[in-house]
Amino acid sequence: MKMNIRQLFDIVGEKRSFSQDFDYTEEELYGGYPFQSPVKCSGEIENRAGVVRLVFHVKFSLNLVCDRCLEPFVREEDLCFEHILVQKLDSDQDEDYILCPGGVLDLDELVRTDVLLELPTKVLCSEDCKGLCEQCGQNLNFGSCKCEKKEIDPRLAVLGQLLDFSEDDSEES
Ligand SMILES: [Zn+2]
Numbered sequence: 001m002k003m004n005i006r007q008l009f010d011i012v013g014e015k016r017s018f019s020q021d022f023d024y025t026e027e028e029l030y031g032g033y034p035f036q037s038p039v040k041c042s043g044e045i046e047n048r049a050g051v052v053r054l055v056f057h058v059k060f061s062l063n064l065v066c067d068r069c070l071e072p073f074v075r076e077e078d079l080c081f082e083h084i085l086v087q088k089l090d091s092d093q094d095e096d097y098i099l100c101p102g103g104v105l106d107l108d109e110l111v112r113t114d115v116l117l118e119l120p121t122k123v124l125c126s127e128d129c130k131g132l133c134e135q136c137g138q139n140l141n142f143g144s145c146k147c148e149k150k151e152i153d154p155r156l157a158v159l160g161q162l163l164d165f166s167e168d169d170s171e172e173s
């Protein structure tokens with residue numbers, strides 16, 4: 001959506017609210033299409049003392065697959081972004097300003113960039129996801145497996161070494 005906000009640049013105290021749904025179902029990320037429902041965006045643009053500020057919230061859910069345990073899960077996100085809008089950039093101005101040539105804001109582009117940059121590169125179903133057992137593939141979040149914690153009797157350990165059985169570093173952080 002391109003918004004003509006020239007009036008907001010021209011009139012101090014002017015304010016405008018908006019809400020818009022975006023469809024990112026075609027957006028490919030993490031080897032899949034995580035945006036299976038609309039991305040809901042709502043915000044406000046206000047000219048306060050000549051400075052035009054945009055604040056918006058984006059709510060969406062992500063259908064993801066955990067990098068560690070490979071389980072699918074859904075994560076709800078509610079992000080807030082804030083930008084200063086300008087009609088032209090002076091050379092001494094910060095590049096963080098969002099340029100709106102001729103008073104036109106490309107909201108689609110801005111929201112998309114903000115959202116995609118904010119997403120983590122690695123996805124975990126939870127910070128302390130236990131992952132999969134390297135040996136049997138059991139999801140350790142659902143319970144431990146038989147091969148985990150092979151606490152070998154010291155007498156048998158000797159035997160284990162003899163059988164060259166000792167490469168047991170099933171230690172996964
Ligand atoms: Zn996980």
Ligand SMILES: [Zn+2]
Binds near residue numbers: 134147
């Ligand atoms: Zn196992």
